[in-house]
Amino acid sequence: MVAQDWGRGFVYYPDCLGFKRPEADHMWRGFELRMGESRTLRRSHIKHCSELHLEMLDYMEKFMRSYPGVPKICHVWPVNLAHDSMKNLYHADDQFLKFFKRNTEHLDNSFLFFMSDHGPRSEGIEKVRLGKYEQNNPFLMVSIPKRYRNTAIHEQLKKKSEVLMTHYDLHATFMDILKVGLALAIV
DSSP, X not given: OEEEOOTTOGGGTTTOOOOSSOSSSXXXXXHHHHHHHOHHHHHHHHHTTOOHHHHHHHHHHHHHHSSTTSOOOOEEEOOTTTSSOTHHHHTTHHHHHHHHHHTHHHHTTSOEEEEOSSOOOSTTGGGSHHHHHHTTOOOEEEEOXXXXXXXXXXXXXXXXXXXXXOHHHHHHXXXXXXXXXXXXXXX
């Protein structure tokens, strides 16, 4: 499942070719494109006090509960929540907490990577010394399945949390999880 709320799509920007076929069986893109085309749909969405990140979490929750016993991968990227202003991020804390609590059973058997592609770049933060570093420091939080907590894998992750990681490291980690996950049916 893939869901991201940035109209141009991060896979296709800038000047990227994208994929020859859809990258997932369940795609959010149709909803996102329709929201961009329909003023009526956007007004209805706003009138009912819904936000795109809430719709995305609902989509993810429905997907996680579908196909019982089948390993799944969800790639959810709520760009609009905090891309242009960090102020928008904080009101969503309780919404995410409720999502995580409602889905504890699923998440306790999952690898969860909560991440960004860069740090804050707006509202003047980039003008202060620390802000210059932070804008190039993406957020990354990892939660592993309960069965792996307090094991050698967990200890290795703790050690790696204190060293520089690159997208190559994340790619290798994702590939390892897929290999182990498919063998044990835990993804």
